[in-house]
Amino acid sequence: MRVILYLYIISIFIPVVVQSLEVTTDGKEEFAEGSEALLTCKYTPTDALGVDITWTRANASDNIQNLVVRNIVQDEYKARMELEVSSNFQGKAGLRIFKVRREDAMFYYCDIFRENDNSPTKVTTLDVQWNYKPKITSDASKQTLQVGDNVTATCIPNGHPTPVVSWLMDNQTIQIDERFTINENTSSLHIAGVTREDHALLSCSTQNAVNVLTSDQIELDIQYEPKVYLNQSDNFIQCVSQANPVAYLTEFQIDDAEPEKSSNGVYELTGSECVNITCFVTNTMGIGNASDIVCPFYIPPTYQPSTGLGGGAIAGIVIGCLVLVGAVVILVLILLVQHKSGTYEEPKKSKWEFAQDNDDMYENQKPSSTGAGAGTDTGSDAGKTTIKLNTEEIFYCCIC
Structure with missing residues (x-):
């Protein structure tokens, strides 16, 4: 009991030692324009009770603006600002700014108060970047x-x-x-x-x-005279140019002939020989040119009058005629062979018939009593087949 009494008496005369508040900030904080900025302000001890937080800021002209007073964000800033923690701060007293603006770049002061304990004011700088x-x-x-x-x-x-x-x-x-x-x-x-x-x-x-x-x-806008190039595609020579201002005249010169105007900048090779071609291009700054020896890729065919029939039709007619003539010749040969072999002679007769024919022939050869038939030869080939061929008629018929 005496110990308790002594402690009570001592507590009356000796005040309780309470840890003082300490406040810290980051000194300078950088945020991009349009982003969310969180200005840091911390205090210890973190379990301190009954603290009051105040945020103010000042521009280069020292115009002071009260943002937070005794833990309450002022009405004109409520839409854009809030405290980091609104109820149990737990050592945090940061200020959050939504969509930071360039004009928010100022000096910011964080003050934390506790009854009978005033902490020093801490300042931080908000650096808005853009x-x-x-x-x-x-x-x-x-x-x-x-x-x-x-x-x-x-x-x-x-x-x-x-x-x-x-x-x-x-x-x-x-x-x-x-x-x-x-x-x-x-x-x-x-x-x-x-x-x-x-x-x-x-x-x-x-x-x-x-x-x-x-x-x-x-x-x-740099103006210059034309720079000229020649491009060949098949038998066409194209004159290509770069010019500022735009070229207004293009001419082609072939060998030593006079230059000729070209409306489209293209020249067609129509001959069969290589030529020396020069292209001249003109604008207001001057004349540019390019030369080269060019040769045709192929020689265009010359015109020939039409015969009325194509080559295939003529070849068909000639072949047909040759086949027809060949067939006729073969037929003639067959007939001649058959003729020699007696195919067309009359059937052989008996001895009596043959004797009778001789007597008849002898009687026919006697001079007529009137003399009209004297010396007349009826021909030893009578009754035999005679074949005559006219090859000109056959060929003419074939052509027709």
Whole structure:
């Protein structure tokens, strides 16, 4: 009992030692524009009770804005801000900002109070980062350039932190060399002695931690005389040219003949010999030309009057005639062979009939009593078959 009494008396005269609050922030926090930003503010001991949290901010002009007062977000900021933990803080007193804006980039102060215990104010900086589309300007955007002129272009970035600038020609990165030079911060590009290959679309891009953006394009309008090429396809020679401004006249010269205008830039080889061909192309900057010795791929067939019948029809007629003549000749040979073998002679007669025929023949050969038949020969071949062939008639018949 005495020990308890002593402790009670001591507690009256000696105050209870309570751990003081300690507040910490990250000092500087970076967030991209449009993202959600969470500003860190922590305190210890984490189980401290009865704490009051206050958030304020100030811009470069020291205009103070109260965002959170005694754990309550002020009405004008409720739509965009809230405390990290709204009931049991557990050592956290962060401020969340939805869709952070560029104008939110300020100094933010976190204050935590407990009854009879004031903690020091801690400050953190909200660094809002962005990158907007850059702009490009050039001294060549309002004038026409010619081969050999110099050009300077400027890229105007709009971002934080300051973006890195790079240069593009027809969307391809330009390699920096003696002819393409940039200034110290890469925001200006100088092109010395432009060529016809520099006739292109020029742009610049900017890159930082937020994103990469490319400017609009400006055209480097470089004018030059035509550059001419000859292309051959079969017997057609095409004159191809690159020119700025556009060419208005194309002419072909064959060997030493006078040049002739061409409406479509194509020349057709009609002969059978190789020729020396030259193509002239003209625009307001001058005349370009290209020459070559070209030969026809094939010789066009010459025209022949039609006979009325095709070659196949004539060949058919000739073959038919030959077959017909051959058949007639074979038939004639067969008849001759049959004739010699007696196929057409009359049947052999008996001895009596043969004697009778001789007597009749003898009587017929006697001179007539009137003399009219004297010396007349009825022919020893009477009654036999005689075959005459007219080959001209046969061939004529075949042709008809």
